[in-house]
Amino acid sequence: MTYTPQYLSNLVPPIATTTGAAWQRARANHDQVWATYESPVAQWAGMPFFTTVTGADENLFRFRSRNGDDFATGAPLRGLQLRVEVFARRTNGAVLAGQISLKGGAATVTASISALTFTKVTLTATPATADEEWTVSALAAAGDIVEICALVAYWQPTSVPGAVLYPSGFRTAEASWDTTDRAISTELAARLLDGPVCIAKDRPACIFSHLWRANSDDSSFSKMPWLSQDLIVWGVSENAERVMCGRGRIPRADIRSRRYVVTYYLRSSVSATGSIAIGASSFAVGANAYGSFELELGPVDVDITASVDAVGVGEWAYFESVQVWRQAE
16 A cells, blocks of 8 residues: 655645735734733723812822733833823813823823813823832813813833843744745744733733722812712721722633732721722731732632721721732733
8 A cells, every 4th residue: 555645735834925824914913912912000980080289280090000020020011101091171271281190100291181071181101110109190270170080001012022032931923934935933833822921921911990089188088979988989987887888890811710919009097997808808908008919719700899997987098099910820
């Protein structure tokens, strides 16, 4: 018997990689994913927050960008910028425009707001450290009011990084492989297989975000809608016992168990304590400083609830920020 194997041109080199071929598209998509995957950092939408302060801007939101050591060793996210888009307006049309600012580390980025209807204002900054706190603030001109009704923050790639080796091991698939009849190397195949995982390691994703007005003191506390408790605000005032003040839902993020990091900021006039419960796990939290904890969640949707312990007459506490980050593994 004579054995004559068939030539499987779709599996064995040489493979013609002419324009539009499937392999060439796969190679190009590898770099395109790096250039277009803009993972979320924080988001909020609701009743407009406003400022009438003149002479100095007033903090409206506070959040973190976990852009480094927990996800990749070495430098923070190289080739990425933090982009924050806010929908803002001013209400009285003063002679001078208002200002929206983004501050983090040594960076301060400012944009003017002159529209009398809600308009998107974009602020972009480059992270300098492995884990940074960011604030969005506003400054109104005399006789005017600046309002913000929505915010979204995300990572934005600046450019595909050539052949740079990232902390996760990500490498581009250069166009030099797009040559007719060139053999497909194991190196190229490995890059295409590993690329999405490497990008996830380099670019952490926030899968849950609660933000509320960031105050340096209680001077603007009266600007919030406030009763004894408010599940939009995630806060309490003058409660004699622990009260659940916030609730959300964390979506299933994988088909297996994963590690998560939770960052939070509980602001209180009396350094109150509280707790954050996710699924069956509960974690104690302190006030007036950023804190974090880690946990493992299975491949299911889970509830997240926030509670604050008793606070006395005239005292209050509320969560300025709660963010849940999916750990890359």
